[in-house]
Amino acid sequence: QQPVQSPQAVILREGEDAVINCSSSKALYSVHWYRQKHGEAPVFLMILLKGGEQKGHEKISASFNEKKQQSSLYLTASQLSYSGTYFCGTARTGNQFYFGTGTSLTVIP
Amino acid sequence: DSGVTQTPKHLITATGQRVTLRCSPRSGDLSVYWYQQSLDQGLQFLIQYYNGEERAKGNILERFSAQQFPDLHSELNLSSLELGDSALYFCASSPGLAGINEQFFGPGTRLTVL
Numbered sequence: 001q002q003p004v005q006s007p008q009a010v011i012l013r014e015g016e017d018a019v020i021n022c023s024s025s026k027a028l029y030s031v032h033w034y035r036q037k038h039g040e041a042p043v044f045l046m047i048l049l050k051g052g053e054q055k056g057h058e059k060i061s062a063s064f065n066e067k068k069q070q071s072s073l074y075l076t077a078s079q080l081s082y083s084g085t086y087f088c089g090t091a092r093t094g095n096q097f098y099f100g101t102g103t104s105l106t107v108i109p
Numbered sequence: 110d111s112g113v114t115q116t117p118k119h120l121i122t123a124t125g126q127r128v129t130l131r132c133s134p135r136s137g138d139l140s141v142y143w144y145q146q147s148l149d150q151g152l153q154f155l156i157q158y159y160n161g162e163e164r165a166k167g168n169i170l171e172r173f174s175a176q177q178f179p180d181l182h183s184e185l186n187l188s189s190l191e192l193g194d195s196a197l198y199f200c201a202s203s204p205g206l207a208g209i210n211e212q213f214f215g216p217g218t219r220l221t222v223l
Contacts, residue, residue, distance in 0.1 A: 029208045041199060041214035087152060091208035096165045099152040
């Protein structure tokens with residue numbers, strides 16, 4: 001049930017770009033992205049719905065391939081504040097929701 | 110501040126005991142979710158309530174139970190506690206269904222079982 005994320009961890013220098021992938025073996029209704037900083041609660045970034053609708057922050061971009069049940073989160077011109085663990089979350093129906101395995105992102109000066 | 114409150118912030122107890130974690134959702138949110146996060150682990154979905162009714166169950170043990178009250182606050186009851194139950198327990202709320210609504214997370218309750 002749990003979606004798989006890749007890579008598990010990535011280290012970037014400020015200004016570099018990164019892509020985080022999320023893959024599910026089941027048909028998805030939507031994909032969510034959250035960021036969690038150490039010791040804090042997860043914070044919402046974006047929702048991608050089946051059919052193409054998106055809701056989220058303007059500076060975050062992501063894609064959702066409904067046929068492949070895959071989503072990618074694109075982080076461009078990374079800043080130190082982007083550091084944290086990124087989780088995708090997937091909903092198969094309106095209610096059941098599962099978070100992915102997580103990707104640790106570290107941005108260094 | 111997400112608007113979701115959880116109490117207590119920390120809880121230390123012994124094996125075999127029972128504890129209750131409390132969550133108050135954001136004003137107007139009807140859905141409440143419970144998650145367990147063990148040390149350096151991901152977020153495990155436990156259970157979801159919508160307007161007082163259970164709507165979805167995840168990897169919740171039989172020793173755990175939850176409910177959502179008429180005022181929409183929720184409680185997660187953990188009984189016969191084991192060492193492995195030590196974790197950070199998050200509550201989240203959303204206006205409606207999980208699939209189409211962002212979730213707002215509370216600060217979490219850190220449970221330590223000795």
